[in-house]
Structures are given as structure tokens and as C-alpha cells.
Amino acid sequence: MIANIGFGALFIALITALYGVAAAIYGERSRKAAWVDSARQAMALSFPLLTITVAALLYLLLTNHYEIAYVGEVSSRSMPVYLKMTALWGGQSGSLVFWSWLLAGFASAVTLGKWDRDREFLPWVIVVTLVTLAFFLILSVFFENPFARLWQLDREIVTSFFRPVGALPFVPRDGRGLNPLLRHPGMIIHPPMLYLGFVAFVIPYAFAIAALITGRTDDRWIQLTRRWTLWAWLFLSLGLVLGARWAYDVLGWGGYWGWDPVEISAFMPWLAGTAFLHSVMIQEKRGMFKQLNMVLIILTFDLVIFGTFLTRSGVLSSVHSFAQSAIGPLFFVFISATLAVSLGLLINRWNDLSSRNELKTFLSREALILFSVLLFMGILVTSFWGVIFPLISELVTGQKVTVGPPFYERATGPLFGGLLLLLGICPLSAWGYSSWKTLRKLVWLPFLISLAAAAAALAGGIRQWQAILAFWLVGFSFSVLIYELIRDALARGRRYEQNVFDSLWGLLKRNQRRYGAIVIHLGVVMMALGVIGIESFQTETQATIPEGGRMELASYTMTYQSLETFNTNDGRNVARAVVSVAKNGQLIDELYPRRDFFFDSNQQVTIPGVRSTLVDDLYIILIDWKAISQEGATFKVFHNPLVKWLWIGSWVFILGVVIAAWPERKSKKIRKSKPVPQGGMLS
């Protein structure tokens, strides 16, 4: 019954979306506002309808309805309630419905906005958003129905929503349970964040397409969607960071990012979105490069769909499994169609979008932003090519190849370095013009301070030139950002006779974008410090030692004290080792690396014991052990210098985005933008 209600609502949502598309186009073409309003109501309705679907699926998960195939795949009786809820997005068909539900949320929110001044956009925003929603709903209704039931037919178990002729209902006693790797707080929040980021980018794209169709190609669409874009970016960033943290905590390989195709598929829209966020500033400030912004938002949207396609179609494991999966070819068609239509519209409006681009110097703010866009695009092309090359190779030569971290690290390392350098120079340059002469006056102090970072690296015994250069870059960018903050605060403090903190607070409140951006960039620099630390100086060792035996790594000595195995009442068998950690002969900590074996899914998870400080992380994994023998246990130990800064930086970064995206206190009417000659970083 509940499954029928859920599926019914899903089906009605699809019909409503298709109706909305038709009504919006008809209303716009025949100039009948009532039809457009009707389409708007249809779009507003999508969220309540899909909320019924999601609620029904949640109910089935929470009440152990294992006759529903999806429930049995991702849930089991022994799972706690919160995990049963997260099982909603723990498998294919659930994730697709969840994706649609979030998109519907944004779609409904868009209809609530004030449209009086931008009515010409409305029908096309509805069309683009609802076409995207309808595509995902078609996948759910016809191919990946989360409400499909299990049936017994001639001794075979078949999956179908409707009862096949002669079939009997089949109700398993228990489900297989969520993949244990997914039973982690990071994994619980990571997919929703990523999906929120993905779907939120649909809205700025819809506005961009509306601008292209209506020919209203001024900055209005950018102003209207600036906050959407920032929130989308925030969620996507959070999703990536949480995914990295999950990998570090659960996957047990001592790292946070493995350049895995699934990771890259979420990283690519982020890269394009980040380039877009930066390049729109040139249009807002100087009215230039409108075509570039269109290209970037179209790219971001299609990479969002491409990312979902990569992870959902099975194409990554083999091009052949892609062909066999029902949804793979559909995704392919949808991506090709949206890309072709978007680019067609763009070419059609190319001349309308052309502006008198004028760059006076290579060091002006807009020129430096263009350089950064180029670098982001360089990383994007490398990532894209690295992900699809194995598929091309398999198609062309029949030979599968692996494109792993060494390829990406070598190819993108210098580009990331370039971005870090630009991050340091950009805040000092002005819009319009900036030359070496004007820049020199500002750059010398942060430059001198940054030399201290390089000197510290040298004094610390570091001899790799790449690492020294990287530390210098971090020092330089950090000094520039702090220098900017202090300079602003002092200048304002002098004028209003305030102390530095009051004046900083005052600045922050009056220009969230600029200071949000400074905080974001400070976060990036801290993250860079963490990445450099772990990438350049990670060491590891592995050994099998008896109880009381020792291992050494960096300046630490680890002693294997004991190991116990026990069953828990949530269906796990846990093997937990006790390892004491000493530094320079002094006992400083005790760590508990463990391995959890989950009975329901017959899978195991390795949870490392981690001692984390601002200087380094000691990360111990229990690889193996021999019960009741003298052989002892096998441990793998990683020494990860500075990696904590990656996590601290991530939170600073997120804080910065929240500052920049937070609604300003005074509700201001958006003015028609006028190019302002000079200004702040994101202002």
C-alpha cells in the first residue's frame, strides 16, 4: 500500500513535470500568462509530490519491508534507525529518487521568488529545470524503480513493481544491509551534500539558458543566481571534503584522495563551477567575457550530469557494462542533447554576448582571473581525459589500462601551484589596470615574510626543491591574505577610530563577499599546507609483531599491547588491538586500530587508530592477526605530516563560503550593474 502511494506520487510528479514543460512553452509562445503561471504551479508541486515518495520509501526502510527489493538491498533488521534512514541514498534507485527530490526542492523554491521584474525568464527556467527533473524521474519510474517488489515465479525470484502473472509475493526474512563502508558519519552526510551541490547548479544553468533564449544577455541572470551558485558551490565543496574525510577514516589506506574516477566525477563540476564563480566577477565588474561565463555554466551543468552518469551507469568498470545498463545510454543521450542545445543557443547569441574586451595589463585583476580560469580548465581537462582514457583505450584497442594517481599528480601539480601563486597575487592587483610598478609597492612585505616559510622549510632539513617552493607559495599567499585583512582593518580603524577587531567586524558586515572570499582563500592555503605535508613527506611501514613487540616510524615507537575480539549487539564482530605510542622514550598515547566484520553483509571494515596533532598524524591500521598463536598481529603505520591542516582549512573554507553566501541583513534591491572601476577580491 505504502509502496503504491510512493510510486503513485513519483508517477504523478513525472506527469506534472512534463505538463509543466508543455504549459510553459505554450504559454510563452502564445503569450498567455495564465499557462506560464500554471507551469509555475506544476513546478512548485514537484517538491510536495516527491516528498510523499521519499517519505514512503523511508517508511518502508524503517519498517523492514524486505519484499521491496531496494529495502532488502540496503537495509537489515540489525541496523540502527539513523542508518536505515541513510539507506535512502545507499543504493542506485534510492539515490536517483533522492537526487530528484532535492532538485524538486530547489525547483519549488525558485517558483516562490519574486518574478515581477524577470518574468521573461520564468517560462524557460521552468522548462530547463523540469526537463532535467523529468529525465531523472523517467529513470526512476521506468528503469530504477525503488518500489519494485520481489516475486517468486517458477522457483525464481524476480523483481517487478506489478505482480507478474502466476507469481507469488516473496518476503525475505532479513535484508542484506547497507555496505559497511557506508556506515560512517562522513558517508551519511557526504552524498546529500554532494547531491545538493549537484542539483543546485541546475538553477544557475536554467537562468543562463533562459537568458540565451530570451536574448536578455546582460548581467541580470548572474545577479539573480549569484547566491544559488555560491550555495551550490558550498554544498559541493562540503561533499568533497566529507568524502575525503570518510576515505581517510574508513578506507584504511592512509590517504584522503586517490584520484579515483568516482572522486573525479564529483571534482570536475566543482572545477568548472569554481572557474565560473571567478569569471562572473569580470562580467559583473567590467562587463567583459560574457561568452566565457556561458560556456562555463553550461560546462558545469553537463559535468554534473556526466558525474552522475559516471557513477550510476557502471561505465567505469567497463564500457560494456555501460551498454548493458539500462540507464547508461539514456544518460549519454541526455548529456549529448543538453550540450548540443546549449551550445547551439550560445552560438546563436554569440554576437549579442560579445563585449568590448579590454585588458590593459597582464597584472590587472581581470587578467589574473583569466589566468586562474585557464589553470582550473587545465586541471579539468587532465581529470576528464584521465577518467575517459581507459574507456577509449578499451574501445579502440580492446586493452584496459589504469590511469592512476601518478598521472594526475604529475599533470596537475604545477597547475595547482600556479593557482596558489595567483591566489597570492590577485588580491593585490586592481581591477582595470595594475602593473608591476603598482604591484611592487604592495608585494614586497608579504614576499619578505614568505621567505621565512621557505627558510623554515630549509632549516627543518627539507631538501626537495618542489616542497620548498610549495612551502614558499603557501607562505606567500597566506601573508598576502593576512596583510590584506590587516591593511583594511587599520585603514577603517583610523577613519572611524575603532580598534582592529571592531573595524574588522565592521568590514565583514559591510562587504561579506570580499571578506568571505579572503576567509575562503585562507582556508585554501591551509588545505594546501596539509596536502603538501602528506603528499611530500608521508612515510609508512608494515610489520608483523608479537604482543609486546615494537615498530618504529618517524620519531615514534609503537608497542603492540594486546588484542581482543568480541561481538556487538548491532551485528558486528570486532577485533580491536591496543597499541601504545611513545615519542623519544615517553609514552604519549594509546591507539585502538580495529577491524569490524559485519555479519549481515559479510563484509569487513578497517578502522584506523589515529593520533592527530597540528604537526602530524600517526595512523595505524590493523591488517591481520593470528589468534592464540605467538605470531602476533600485522600493522601498517602511516606518518602523515601536517595533514590536520587539510581538515582545519576545509572548515575555514566552508566558513568563508557561508559568510559570502549568507543573506545580507538589509534587503537590498538588486540594481542594474554598472562596471565599477576598482574593488575587492570578490566584490
Place this chain on the structure above:
Amino acid sequence: MRIQKYYQDVVVMVLVMMVLSLSAVPAGAQGSTPSDDQVNEIARELYCPVCENIPLDTCGMEVCEQWRGVIRDKLSEGWTKEEIKAYFVSQYGDRVLGEPPRRGFNWLVYVVPPVVFVVGVYLLYKGFRSWKSQDDDRLLEAERAADQGNADEEYLSRVEEELRGRE
């Protein structure tokens, strides 16, 4: 279908391992037993063909453990890192390597990103030349003004002007 293929792969590999372990010279016959670190150093650069995109040193599957055993055996027989990697390539194909070997079609993976990037740089350079204003006098004047003015005052009024503009 995929699962079936996967199990086939596993079975074939386990059989190969068994044959190998039977034919292998007893460990330590030609040298001391290699340490886990020595094994991992090689395993890190190899990828399991069964589990997608997981380096062999971190893969927890039994078959990968046997692979590491093969590395250990080969090391104790005196094989070098390159010989062991070549052996795995001959057994399971190029996909066991972290990067495609630099030959033939594979060159594309290395060539395309830099070429695209260089084209991007060139386009930007061309753009800069055409976007650069002819009006250099104005620039010079502005620079001169910036030189002469009180930098601090100028900066402050810039911030203030901008803040005013936002209200």
C-alpha cells in the same frame, strides 16, 4: 553477468597462484625473506585487476594478499622491482600498472592534456594582444598618479568608495 565474470577472474587468478606457488623456489632459498615494506614498495605501483582502481598494497582481498605473496617470493628469488612489474604485466596486461606504459596509442593520454593547455595559453595570449588597449597614454597617466598619490589614502578611499557603492 558482471559478478559472474568477476568470479571467473578470481578463480582463474587463484589457480594461477596455486600453480605459481607450486613451481616457486622455496622462499628464502636465494636470499633473506623480504620485509612487508619491501613488498609494499612494489605492490604500491601495481593495481589489482579485480578490484577497480585499488593499489595492490592497500587491497584487502584474499587474492591480492596472494599477489603480494607472489611479490615476496619473487623478491626472495632475487628479482628486481622492474622484473616483477614486467612479470605481472605479462600475466594480467597493462592494466596492472598505475599508468599506461608509454607506447603506441597510450601516448595520447600523456599528450592530449598538455596540448590542450598549450592551446589554451596560446588563445589567451592572442586574446591579450587583441584585448590590450591601444590607449597606453591613459595607463601611463594613471600609473604616474598612483606613484605620486599617498598610497594609503588612495587605498582607503578605494575601500570606502566601494563600501559606499554597496549601500
